[in-house]
Amino acid sequence: MDFIYNYIIAGGSGFYEVAYSDLFNMPNVVYFRNYIDGINSKIKRLLLRVNFNLKVNKLIRTPLGKLVYPWLFPHSFKENRPLCFIFFGTQFAIINTSYLNYLRKKYPNAKLVLYMQDIIASLPYYDIESYKKRFDLVLSYDKGDCERYNLEYYPTPFSKIDIAKLPEVDEDIDVYFCGAGKTRYPEIFKAYIRCKNQGLKCKFFLMGVPLDKRIDGEGLVYDKRISYEMNLAYAAKSKCILEIMQENADGYTPRLWEAIMLNKHLLTNNSAIKYGEYKNLDSIHLIDECSSLDFINDKVFYSEEIKEKKLPINLLFKIDSL
Template sequence: MRFNYIIAGGTAGYYRAAYSDVCGLDNVMYYSSYIDGIQSKFKRFLVRANFNIKLNRFLKTPLRKIVNPWLFPNRFGNKNLCFLFFECEFAVLNSDYPAYLRKRYPGAKLVLYMHDVVSSLPYYDMCKYKKEFDLILSYDKGDCRRYGLQYYPTPYSKLELKATSNERIDVFFCGASKDRYNEIIDAYKKCTEEGLKCKFFITDVPSDKQIVGDGLIYNKTISYKENLSYVAQSKCILEIMQKGANGNTFRLWEAIMYDKHLLTNNTDVVESRYYSPDFVHIVNESV
């Protein structure tokens, strides 16, 4: 059976980049958020109000009967539908919207893909999701074991790579500090001690934790397009995993697609079919 896919994706640029190969297919509709596809500013306001996290602490999706029919409009009617949700749509996932879809499209399949580890946010309700979705996929094998999910590696589509300057970078990192800031800084220190030129964009770092160093840029958000321009100028990409995570991230696919070296602390990468010691280097062993 050939399904028609409605993808409830994320606003971050890397989501659309990762799925760009399928976004142009005639049986795929991709939405960057739950207001995407809604033209009326007033309707968008009502949808945002309905899913507002603070409001929902006191009153659960008060406008659901009004706004649910507006979400993720599709051109396929009721025929062979598969709704694919990303974990970042937790406001919708935690509402009665999946149940609404079941009622409106009885034959539709509901699928959830976790691009992040379950422990990364307090909003995820895996017990609820497992009751409501036909299939839950995860990029992380550890989460698959813990929650009984099905493993599927992070999708990625190759985009045209363009450097925006002549700056040459030996090691590039871009990401939030999360629970790995010390490991990121340790890698930076080791690389610079070896005379390597680093460019690290690290967000969510309080001022009292910041250190001064060449190529360290704090709390500056860049688009995924900008991220790729720095990848183009770099010899090596640094990957530092969140604690408890061991799935293949976008960093591995960027290294493969754009012929870069990967420096990672994910020791499980050696089990990947894409692993090669010629371009993948383990932090504790290589630095």
């Protein structure tokens, strides 16, 4: 299948950079980790930061817009196709300015797409109804948000992982978790205690758990930030990845994709998995339905077909078709 569009992706770093890495060498795709990516001039970078600074914009909306807009997301393509700009929801500083109007004038035939990869309820300052009017297409990874706001559903893509290129981790880990506590930390602790009671070795990196709510235990690490590559390294050393959903979330999370790409068990409280395309996989286990965690030592294998479906190129095919 050939593409209709050349894609300029205003994406993100960390997780996003890894998840979309398969696209980086495609001739019809340019991926940007942030809005100063691809701009070498220190002066231009400084002026861009001033222009899109959220505090500055509360006083004066994009004061340097006419000057700096043409610098953003530099691109050139060998084949002359229509342009499609994809903005991740993380690009809040950009999508709330007149830059989108600038793109409409400069590229009247271009399409503008927004892809939300976090639940909208956790982002009260995002005006999703306004975005639906300003973009040609708005997608979300969350089925519930798609139903609530009439968005197009598409689960978060994920590229294949080269384990040999990950940092080294010298630990034996049975069950691994990394994430913010948010409102889910009681469930995370409940899962931890259950794992420890069955003699399993845990490694949990937890951010933002209130001091008076924390528990002590081997393998619990609080408020230590690690890179996404290091997170994958720990996951690769584990036998099972733990997934505890955010409150009100109704979609698949990166922990499922990590389990698939790294061939790991997934222990999850995401009941939606029972009804989706992964319901019959022996290596995905619902916490409430597991009488034992003895499966931890069973070998895990996910087919290449399942992995291929997760690749980010399929997101571009989807957008092309829409």
